[in-house]
Amino acid sequence: MLKELRLRNWKSFADATLYIDPLTILIGSNASGKSNALDALLFLSRVSRGVSLFSAIAGDLNLPALRGGIEWVCRKPEKRFSLTLVVSGERENEEYRYHLGIQVNATKAEVQEEELIWLQYGPGSQTAKEMSLLQTRIEEASSPAIPTYYRTDTQGTGAKGWGQRADLARTQLILTQTETIHNANREVQRGAQQVLRQLQGIFVFDPIPSHMRDYSPLADKLSTDGSNIAGVLAGLDAERKLVVEAALTQYLKALPERDIKRIWTELVGKFGTDAMLYCEEGWDGQPTHEVDARGMSDGTLRYVAIVTALLTREPGSLLVIEEVDNGLHPSRAHLLVSMLQTLGKERGIDVLATTHNPALLDAAGLAMVPFITVAHRDDTTGFSGLTPLEEIEQLPKLIAGGSLGTLSSKGRIEAALKQDHGQ
Structure with missing residues (x-):
């Protein structure tokens, strides 16, 4: 499962992390960054299937462009964004951290850096042993290929101690090209396939x-x-x-x-x-x-x-739904929340949903507080942020004054966030 996604210079985000649980609810006012966060997941879903980086952003004959297209994919005035994610492994004691950095201009989107780290946890340990499975190095900016170093089953460490080298296309994910590396360590192939499966399992749904x-x-x-x-x-x-x-x-x-x-x-x-x-x-x-x-x-x-x-959907998928309760009468919000929780658990599918509906937050109740994230904008910089609801310092006081839906409809959650940030 996809556990977290860090966004840096992606659209309106300077640096923010979205944590994903079996059911995650993303709230926030208009233009707070909710849709921008979902677009990052849509981008990852597309490129994991072999779509070129540029087409995944700007669109082509078969794909619509992301909102804003290539011009607005980076936070202004940046020309580079990065996405870092953590996914669960096949084994209980392992995870993978995957980092992707992309350079863009009006006509190109290319890999500037890509890295896959294998995280292994010992019994009862919260600290992982890290092993780099593959990483890129930019050497010639004009070259169509990017040097990629990877672990092999041989004893030699390869060039510069980084592992063996393969020159791969920088217009697509390196992960989607790992099958062309014939002497890569089996853990490289296993890790790459695990991350790709998680990304390919992202389904951004707008019925x-x-x-x-x-x-x-x-x-x-x-x-x-x-x-x-x-x-x-x-x-x-x-x-x-x-x-x-x-x-x-x-x-x-x-x-x-x-x-x-x-x-x-x-x-x-x-x-x-x-x-x-x-x-x-x-x-x-x-x-x-x-x-x-x-x-x-x-x-x-x-x-x-x-x-x-x-x-x-296949078990292990992530179902992403914007405005999940759109068209549903407020009195039925509790049915929706119950269905998402029950059916998602039964099928082994995580759900990430956005909402503006106070009735849905009331239906979710206090038990869902750890799984609600607030998208918001900084009044000084304009950057979007993502703050877990339970991390708001004034939350106990807020809850004493009304239900989650009431707090949201009156703007008290966003007001408390501004106070936390000294705005």
Whole structure:
């Protein structure tokens, strides 16, 4: 699992760390930096799949640009940003720290530095033994290749004691090129693949109800806007489809005013290659009727999409949802929080969600305080920061004066942060 992400000179951030738990809620006022933090995860997800660094930022024929594109990916006036992350290893006593530094201009984005460190913890120890598995060195700025030093199974330490050297392309992640290094130590390959799996498991999801109302072709992966939700559900094997649709029905039953008896998908069309989402609903004691996605509310469709994502993503994934409660009535916020916690735990999927909704914070309650992070801007520098809610000095006093939702809606959390920072 991805445990933490440090952002330096990334968009509005000078230096901030986002800690990720099984369910993490990111709050903050408009333009505080929440979306910028999520864009860093989207960038990492893209480049881990072999997309070039420049295309991952500026977009191409198949990808939309990140918000602001290449011009605003670095904090002004910087031309370089770095992302450092910690991920869990395959074994209980290990982690990996991965560092990526990128130099950008109007036409290029290139690796300036990249490093993978293996962290090994002894029994009961909080301090890790560190071993460098690979690291880069900039030698010729004009060269299309970047010298990368890595550990091997041989006794020799290689050039300058850093390990053996390979010259790799600087327009893509070095991690995605490690398979081309044939004599690398097996721990290099294992560590690189573990980090790549974690990054490839990041799914930034923004379900758009208007895109979900039409027929969709069969698919094996959910699209980022949820437009092919019916095709994904209909494409499951028969046994898995029954299980997933039963779980969907269970989680949807309490959502609308009228009871949902069943939710399912069916193949449509002459060739059976498209699908539609249906539900059966009605009042207790009254005849039921069927509606398809065209007749479902925006809130219902978004909720269906989020549940579907949790039911169909691979265990070990990170599901990222901006404005998770958008379109959902405040009285149903507790259902959403409960579903995210329960289903995320059952499926082994971490969830990172942003919200502006006081009702969702009230539904989360005090038990979620350690897992809520506040995005905020410094009044003097304008830089974005990320502060865990539990680290606010005045938090006990604040909680005594109202619920989390009340504190958020009145701006008292941000005010306390400013006092903590002497602003």
